Amino acid sequence: MGMQKAFYYNQNYCVGCTSCAMACRIAKNVDLSISWRQVDEYETTFRGREVARYLSHACNHCKKPACMAACPVGAYSKREKDGLVLQDHAKCIGCGNCVAACPYKAPKMNAKTKKAEKCDGCYDLLDKGELAACHRGCPVQVLKLESLAKLESNGAVKEAIGFVTYATEPSFRFEPAKK
Amino acid sequence: MHASGAAASAMSYIHGVCPRNCYDTCSLISEKIDGRIVRIVGDFDNPFTAGTPCVKGQTHLKVVYHPDRLLHPMKRAGKKGEGKWEQISWDEAYNTIAKKFTDIIATDGSEAIMPYTFSGTFGQIHQFGVPWRFFNKIGATTIDREVCLWAGLQALGYTYGDASGAEPEDCVNSDCFIAWGSDEAYTSVHSVKFINKARDKGAKLVVVNPHRNPLASQADLFIQLRPGTDAAFALGVARVLIDENLYDKDFVEKYTIGFDKLKEKVAQYSLPKVAKITAIPESQIVEFARLYAKSKKSVIRMGYGFQRRKNGGTTIRAISLLPPLIGSIGVEGGGFQYVSFNHWPMDMGYMMRPDLLGSRKVRDINMNELGKALTGELPTTRERPIKGLFVFSGNPIPSGTNVNLTRKGLLREDLFTVVFDQFVTDTAEYADILLPAAHFLEMEEVHANYLGNYIRYNAPALEPMGESKSNLQVFHELAQRMGYTEACFKETTADVIKGSLNSTNPALKDITYESLQEKHWFRVNLGIPFADHKFKTPSGKIEFYSAAAAKAGFDPVAEYVPDQESKEASPELFAKYPIHLVTPASQKLLSSQWHNVPEIQESLGEPTITINRADASSRGIQNGNYVVVFNDRGKVKLKAKLTDAAVRPGVAMSYKSYWDKLTGGNTINRLALDENADMNGGSTFSTNLVQIAKA
Numbered sequence: 001m002g003m004q005k006a007f008y009y010n011q012n013y014c015v016g017c018t019s020c021a022m023a024c025r026i027a028k029n030v031d032l033s034i035s036w037r038q039v040d041e042y043e044t045t046f047r048g049r050e051v052a053r054y055l056s057h058a059c060n061h062c063k064k065p066a067c068m069a070a071c072p073v074g075a076y077s078k079r080e081k082d083g084l085v086l087q088d089h090a091k092c093i094g095c096g097n098c099v100a101a102c103p104y105k106a107p108k109m110n111a112k113t114k115k116a117e118k119c120d121g122c123y124d125l126l127d128k129g130e131l132a133a134c135h136r137g138c139p140v141q142v143l144k145l146e147s148l149a150k151l152e153s154n155g156a157v158k159e160a161i162g163f164v165t166y167a168t169e170p171s172f173r174f175e176p177a178k179k
Numbered sequence: 180m181h182a183s184g185a186a187a188s189a190m191s192y193i194h195g196v197c198p199r200n201c202y203d204t205c206s207l208i209s210e211k212i213d214g215r216i217v218r219i220v221g222d223f224d225n226p227f228t229a230g231t232p233c234v235k236g237q238t239h240l241k242v243v244y245h246p247d248r249l250l251h252p253m254k255r256a257g258k259k260g261e262g263k264w265e266q267i268s269w270d271e272a273y274n275t276i277a278k279k280f281t282d283i284i285a286t287d288g289s290e291a292i293m294p295y296t297f298s299g300t301f302g303q304i305h306q307f308g309v310p311w312r313f314f315n316k317i318g319a320t321t322i323d324r325e326v327c328l329w330a331g332l333q334a335l336g337y338t339y340g341d342a343s344g345a346e347p348e349d350c351v352n353s354d355c356f357i358a359w360g361s362d363e364a365y366t367s368v369h370s371v372k373f374i375n376k377a378r379d380k381g382a383k384l385v386v387v388n389p390h391r392n393p394l395a396s397q398a399d400l401f402i403q404l405r406p407g408t409d410a411a412f413a414l415g416v417a418r419v420l421i422d423e424n425l426y427d428k429d430f431v432e433k434y435t436i437g438f439d440k441l442k443e444k445v446a447q448y449s450l451p452k453v454a455k456i457t458a459i460p461e462s463q464i465v466e467f468a469r470l471y472a473k474s475k476k477s478v479i480r481m482g483y484g485f486q487r488r489k490n491g492g493t494t495i496r497a498i499s500l501l502p503p504l505i506g507s508i509g510v511e512g513g514g515f516q517y518v519s520f521n522h523w524p525m526d527m528g529y530m531m532r533p534d535l536l537g538s539r540k541v542r543d544i545n546m547n548e549l550g551k552a553l554t555g556e557l558p559t560t561r562e563r564p565i566k567g568l569f570v571f572s573g574n575p576i577p578s579g580t581n582v583n584l585t586r587k588g589l590l591r592e593d594l595f596t597v598v599f600d601q602f603v604t605d606t607a608e609y610a611d612i613l614l615p616a617a618h619f620l621e622m623e624e625v626h627a628n629y630l631g632n633y634i635r636y637n638a639p640a641l642e643p644m645g646e647s648k649s650n651l652q653v654f655h656e657l658a659q660r661m662g663y664t665e666a667c668f669k670e671t672t673a674d675v676i677k678g679s680l681n682s683t684n685p686a687l688k689d690i691t692y693e694s695l696q697e698k699h700w701f702r703v704n705l706g707i708p709f710a711d712h713k714f715k716t717p718s719g720k721i722e723f724y725s726a727a728a729a730k731a732g733f734d735p736v737a738e739y740v741p742d743q744e745s746k747e748a749s750p751e752l753f754a755k756y757p758i759h760l761v762t763p764a765s766q767k768l769l770s771s772q773w774h775n776v777p778e779i780q781e782s783l784g785e786p787t788i789t790i791n792r793a794d795a796s797s798r799g800i801q802n803g804n805y806v807v808v809f810n811d812r813g814k815v816k817l818k819a820k821l822t823d824a825a826v827r828p829g830v831a832m833s834y835k836s837y838w839d840k841l842t843g844g845n846t847i848n849r850l851a852l853d854e855n856a857d858m859n860g861g862s863t864f865s866t867n868l869v870q871i872a873k874a
Contacts, residue, residue, distance in 0.1 A: 015368065015394065016393055016766075017233065018766065026240065032781045043823075052393065053396065136220070140372055141229070141372050
């Protein structure tokens with residue numbers, strides 16, 4: 001396995017503008033009935049007052065992907081060079097096992113195509129030397145897709161509001177929360 | 180058209196600009212293959228855009244190729260507002276308009292014709308410039324386009340003589356950033372990265388706003404004051420700065436006048452009094468003042484929304500007195516931000532041709548009073564009604580004030596209305612003639628940020644779709660159809676750009692038509708504002724005391740004037756309508772632009788109103804219930820979102836300018852006050868008391 005890529009997110013500074021999710025939708029032409037990336041809002045306490053925090057999330061390109069394990073036709077694979085979890089859409093039979101198996105609800109059932117689909121890490125853009133659409137599309141520069149090892153050596157952490165690390169070992173890291 | 184017409188199947192890259200009336204005004208790149216744009220991205224080379232537009236701008240491609248684009252001229256084929264149209268030729272459209280306008284001029288005089296614009300697609304040439312050649316030549320009523328920021332502009336003039344403040348990029352040098360009545364996250368999202376660079380180095384973030392907007396949730400200090408009481412808060416802060424000797428005596432002595440008068444003024448603003456007015460505890464007033472005065476590199480960014488009220492000018496005037504007190508004017512990373520104008524000194528005379536009006540005096544009508552103007556509620560239009568209305572780059576339903584009254588005016592059978600737009604908007608429903616407007620990617624234009632000193636060039640990436648045309652084309656062709664023979668009506672966009680850049684102003688030193696085409700954008704270097712400590716005020720200094728303000732009938736220093744619709748100023752109204760409604764911008768709409776885009780609709784959802792849980796429970800309202808929100812101007816039905824903290828009791832928040840027809844007739848500006856602010860004819864959207872009840 002090459003260098004695992006992971007999403008990095010600075011929850012301290014995200015303003016919930018949802019530009020990342022829209023950039024994803026447009027770049028990947030995602031059907032309006034589903035989203036590959038979404039931004040959730042949470043109410044929490046910060047220095048004694050009630051505040052909003054956001055979580056922008058998509059597929060976490062896990063080390064042990066539940067979708068891959070659950071897929072009866074082997075449609076999912078983990079890309080050798082960067083660990084992105086990709087789905088061979090032609091193979092998908094629409095059984096929905098991956099949708100049920102993923103603890104992060106990343107694969108979505110497209111009611112029109114009757115197949116599952118999810119974030120592909122914009123592997124096609126990466127292969128052209130470009131950034132993933134959400135990464136480029138974040139005007140506040142709080143969301144990135146980059147090397148997991150680099151993120152970890154820079155002190156990124158595994159916890160954030162609204163996010164739980166499951167046994168699938170998600171490739172999602174966070175700026176430590178401001179206290 | 181340097182970049183179009185590329186060989187088939189080769190990708191071409193056309194540099195453009197998002198012109199949707201935003202502080203940020205992004206540099207875009209359209210990627211085109213086989214005559215079709217396949218992707219639109221932000222320009223990485225531009226440090227402000229930094230590679231991406233905002234959430235709205237992500238969907239430009241969906242707008243330009245929207246199946247609902249208006250592609251042909253239409254004439255009304257049913258009753259006004261009925262939505263029945265018949266396609267006509269441009270020839271018929273022009274002939275109809277020219278004949279109607281000529282008849283109106285002959286019978287009712289030229290001032291019976293009025294343009295309405297502001298703002299959709301911005302642009303130096305097509306929006307600010309050439310349309311006025313046509314209306315000047317006619318001698319039409321002038322529309323005062325004072326919806327945005329004008330009250331504050333007058334106020335800053337009293338203090339500094341000039342409103343141009345710190346560049347957003349300079350905020351990386353700040354030790355304290357104060358977002359006062361502004362919402363960078365939703366209305367200027369590209370500036371947030373600069374603020375965050377400063378925060379990474381330890382800068383403090385302060386937000387003053389009745390609504391807990393996204394940055395307020397992150398702030399080190401959040402001042403959630405009662406709407407419309409900002410002036411009292413500012414004067415309270417000034418009092419602490421002076422009482423605690425936190426002010427910069429040297430700066431005040433050298434560069435200001437009227438400090439003694441300011442001292443007398445703030446003596447009237449004891450902290451208990453300010454706390455009572457603003458509903459902010461005394462301790463927070465003191466905390467704000469101490470934090471602010473800690474470093475001269477403290478910048479105050481003032482928004483527009485909170486200034487769109489009857490006391491908007493006096494509010495900005497009060498806040499504007501704080502930076503000189505701590506000596507932050509002319510300092511890197513300090514000062515204030517409101518709007519930047521000084522980097523775009525194009526020759527407006529060349530573009531607008533006021534000489535075509537000549538010595539004729541024509542009346543002004545404020546766009547904020549459109550409904551009154553059309554219904555004869557203004558004295559001037561009672562005597563001399565508007566008979567011909569030409570709406571372009573604007574959509575007063577739902578973006579303007581008192582939408583119900585505007586609708587009543589637009590329904591007048593004796594009013595001839597032309598609407599020139601890309602879509603059949605709410606306003607377009609009332610047109611007699613509909614004209615198809617080109618999308619911004621289909622025309623050449625020059626743009627400027629209005630915070631940040633960029634001038635940008637938009638090269639046309641496509642031919643106008645269908646039979647759509649640019650503003651210049653339509654107004655020039657219509658002028659010729661009216662029989663106007665001036666040579667200016669034969670100019671092309673390129674001619675006008677060249678002519679209006681023919682200036683000796685040093686800001687335009689490197690900027691020519693050719694260099695704009697080559698470089699796509701320029702950052703005009705104006706240095707730190709007021710670094711020379713020269714001010715264009717009557718005294719040449721910063722004026723804590725302004726004789727000009729006094730002469731205009733304002734307090735010469737500053738004053739908290741209770742807003743027209745408030746418990747203090749209108750107790751009877753307050754008894755009926757006890758909730759202050761604030762209507763800021765959503766991040767997903769810019770005025771009414773983008774609401775008809777399916778991707779935006781999916782993300783935006785239906786309009787909601789955020790209500791404090793205390794106000795909800797006393798009204799039996801639960802989260803997700805439908806409620807009616809009403810005042811004497813109108814009534815809308817919205818879904819309630821309950822909160823403990825996003826707004827305080829007595830305040831409600833609903834994002835503005837959802838389309839009326841896309842929300843079943845529930846656009847929030849049905850409730851908006853249509854008066855003029857205290858200064859400069861500014862708008863009064865935020866002076867808005869309402870009542871809320873379970874639907």
